[in-house]
Amino acid sequence: MKKDDANADRYIAIARACLKAINDTADDSGSREDKIQAVYQAIDDAFQAEFADYRQSVTVMGTVLEKIASGQLDAETSASLARKTLDQQPASTRNAMIH
Template sequence: MKKDDANAERYIAIARACLKAINDTAAEAGSREEKIQAVYQAIDDAFQAEFADYRQSVAVMGTVLERIASGQLDAETAASLARKTLDQQPENTRNALIH
């Protein structure tokens, strides 16, 4: 992955969480299955944290699309609402690929 990739920081944060979980579980007592589950949980937690902005942005856009799709807004109002919604979108969700 290139350092200037928009998702590089996300990948690094997720990778660090995974490595930390692996290191933490290696020294702990417990079954192999418990250790694997702890690593899976760390991966899930890291993904949830890294994509929280995306989920919030998608929820807002869904609400706006529902209002536009209702047909109760004239074209100018619908276009204005769409522009305002796009302008309020978090910077890290704009034009970035999600892998």
């Protein structure tokens, strides 16, 4: 992955969480299955944290689209609501591929 990739920081954060989980479980006396589960949980936690802004943005945009699609708003109000929603979109989700 290129360092200027918009998602490089996300991948790095997830990779660090994985490596930390592996290192943390290396010296544990727990079962192999417990260690594997700890790594899976670390991956899931890191992934959820990295994409929280994106999921929230998608939820807000979906709500706005539903309001516009209801047909209860005139064209000018619909366009204004759409612009305001796009302006509030987190920078981490703007014009960037997420995978």
